[in-house]
Amino acid sequence: MEYFNNHKKLFVTATSLFILLTLLVCIFPALDNQKNYEPLPNAKPLSKEAEMGKAIFISEGCVACHTQQVRNIDMDKSWGKRPSIAADYTGISRTDIWRNTATLMGTERTGPDLTNIGTRQPSTEWNLTHLYNPRILVKESIMPSYPWLFEIKENTLPTDIVVTVPDEYLPSKHTKIVASEKALHLIAYLQSLVQVDLPEATPQPVFLYKREPKPAKSTSGDEEEELDGAPLYANNCQMCHQANGEGLKGAFPALKDSKIVLDDDKPETMVDIIMNGYSGRVSEGYAVMPAVGVNNNLSAAEISAIMNYVKTNWGNNAQKVSSKQVEELVKQVKQ
Structure with a gap:
């Protein structure tokens, strides 16, 4: 009983147990992980501008709504090419001695x-417009606007980066929205x-609980089933x-009444643009289109469904293409 009445012995014992458990549960496993895991061979460290952008991402509270972790379930397939693994985060270090905030995996979506937004949406023009006011591009968006990251x-x-904003979103006529350094860093x-x-x-992780794509409508005869192009276009x-x-x-640019969309003689042009992107209208002020087909690993069936949706909506009345036809065209335009 004398031991339990001696506060010095109790304090030393509790402190020793705490240090021992910290070493066994935290320190030693962390050192072992650091020893066994290395950044992936093609991983690139953040640039100075990206590092500053990460600090802005944190200060603006973006991590409260956005995750950076692709789970190994099929519903996460649209966010990345594969499920995330530990090696994706091993090259991330502490912000500084006072702050950790190394990985921003998040808990809410x-x-x-x-995780892969740099591939899914690499357009600077789109990102700046979306950051200034998301409703310009996505009417139903609940994301807050960040006008304080821009100047009017x-x-x-000549060195200013002017953001494309429709007239109804401008504070007043004859004004322009210019991106600040903070916006560009973000x-x-x-x-x-x-x-x-x-x-x-390396063993490739797989997505579990896969869902079969839903055909648009059942077809009769020997006609092939076509995927529903509406959700594919939306995504x-x-x-x-x-x-x-x-x-x-x-x-x-508009797809409604587009000459490329309505051209029945050269569907390979539209396939090429979807697969490899397009920069032919930059001189007109339009942004460079990313290689959506390659970046998002779209199959021939998915590309044909998107094309047919675009060709037959908004007043467009062009000839449809088959997935077999698109499959051959993909081989031709593949870079």
């Missing part, structure tokens, strides 16, 4: 996962979020070209 100017300098961080390919010898194209196919003036 109120907004889309950002009547006279711009976009640099988002564009750096790219899921690295695993080495060929891969709508953020830029809009739900009505009219795009955004001065930023993203």
Whole structure:
């Protein structure tokens, strides 16, 4: 009983147990992980601008709504090429001696996962417009606007990055929205979020509980079943070209009444643009289109469903294409 009445012995014992458990549960396993896990071979460290953008990402509370972890279930397949693994985070170090905030995996997915956003949406123009006011591009978006990351100017300098904003969203006529350095740094961080390919010898993690794509309608005879192009368009194209196919003036071209969409003689042009992206209208002020087909691993059936949806909506009345036809065209245009 004397031991329990001696506060010094009790304090020393409790402190010793705490230190021992800390070593066994935290320190030694962390050192072992650090020894056994290394960054993936193709992983790139953050640039100085991206590092500053990460600090802005944290200060603006973006991690409260966006995760950076692709789970190994099929419903997460749209966020990355594969499920996330421990090696994806091993190259991330502490912010500084006072702050950890190394990995920003998040716990809530109120907004889309950002693990591979640098591949899914690499357009600087789109990201800046979306950051200034998400409702310009996505009418139903619940993401807050960040106008304090931009400047309002009547006279711009050649070095200013002017954001494409429709007139109804401008504070007043004859003004322009210019991205601040903070906004550009934040976009640099988002564009750096790219899921690295695993080495060929590494076992590839798989998505579980796979769901079969739902055909649009049952067909009769020997006609092939066609996937529903509406959700595929919404997931891969709508953020830029809009739900009505009219795009955004001065930023993203319209698919409604598009000559390329309506050209029945050269469907390979449309396949090429979907697969490899397009920069032919930059001189007109339009943004560079990313390689959606390659970036999002779209199959021939999915590409044909998107094409047929675009070709037969918003007043468009073009000839449909088959998945077999698209499969051959993909081989031709593949870079």
